[in-house]
Amino acid sequence: xxxxxxxxxxxxxxxxxxxxxxxxxxxxxxxxxxxxxxxxxxxxxxxxxxxxxxxxxxxxxxxxxxxxxxxxxxxxxxxxxxxxxxxxxxxxxxxxxxxxxxxxxxxxxxxxxxxxxxxxxxxxxx
Amino acid sequence: xxxxxxxxxxxxxxxxxxxxxxxxxxxxxxxxxxxxxxxxxxxxxxxxxxxxxxxxxxxxxxxxxxxxxxxxxxxxxxxxxxxxxxxxxxxxxxxxxxxxxxxxxxxxxx
Numbered sequence: 001x002x003x004x005x006x007x008x009x010x011x012x013x014x015x016x017x018x019x020x021x022x023x024x025x026x027x028x029x030x031x032x033x034x035x036x037x038x039x040x041x042x043x044x045x046x047x048x049x050x051x052x053x054x055x056x057x058x059x060x061x062x063x064x065x066x067x068x069x070x071x072x073x074x075x076x077x078x079x080x081x082x083x084x085x086x087x088x089x090x091x092x093x094x095x096x097x098x099x100x101x102x103x104x105x106x107x108x109x110x111x112x113x114x115x116x117x118x119x120x121x122x123x124x125x126x
Numbered sequence: 127x128x129x130x131x132x133x134x135x136x137x138x139x140x141x142x143x144x145x146x147x148x149x150x151x152x153x154x155x156x157x158x159x160x161x162x163x164x165x166x167x168x169x170x171x172x173x174x175x176x177x178x179x180x181x182x183x184x185x186x187x188x189x190x191x192x193x194x195x196x197x198x199x200x201x202x203x204x205x206x207x208x209x210x211x212x213x214x215x216x217x218x219x220x221x222x223x224x225x226x227x228x229x230x231x232x233x234x235x236x
Binding site: 058060094110119 | 128158161163170172173177182216218220222223224226227229230
């Protein structure tokens with residue numbers, strides 16, 4: 001069973017860059033996409049973006065200008081950087097495995113997130 | 127602000143059934159497949175159902191789902207106290223070129 005574990009600072013100052021890592025154990029990064037999803041306290045889920053094992057990325061349009069994701073297959077890790085953070089970025093950040101059904105006619109229409117980390121609370125405060 | 131709308135909360139007595147709706151549009155539910163996630167208090171979401179109605183291995187058949195047009199529904203029968211959680215729908219949105227989650231529904235067992 002694949003397990004995911006987030007790691008990060010817990011507290012970031014406004015205007016700084018948030019950096020999180022996710023270590024995958026019990027499986028390889030190959031053949032899947034790896035995502036970051038966040039959840040502000042008491043609110044819903046928001047996909048930040050995902051990266052595949054080749055380093056190809058797809059970011060949420062609303063966060064695209066501030067997001068950078070990277071992958072290190074040698075360490076079985078992938079990472080998130082979110083620049084210029086504000087209090088609105090305070091949330092629990094989850095890493096998750098993204099899977100999908102291949103669709104020969106275009107982008108996959110069936111996508112799901114089947115393995116999740118436990119989440120890490122990131123607070124933006126001075 | 128999510129493009130998928132769910133009721134804020136639903137409730138029922140133990141053993142009864144609840145249904146949770148997820149309302150979208152032609153660019154998301156209407157043209158893509160829906161997944162459902164359960165988030166127990168203080169834990170990460172867990173995938174229950176994908177491909178509109180396919181239960182993941184180990185998910186009891188008390189959980190069922192369907193899709194019609196631009197709406198999807200999750201049903202939980204034989205409600206148990208352990209089912210108290212937040213439930214989210216999710217799907218691709220072709221217009222946004224992104225995956226979107228529903229607003230979430232809190233299930234309470236009375």
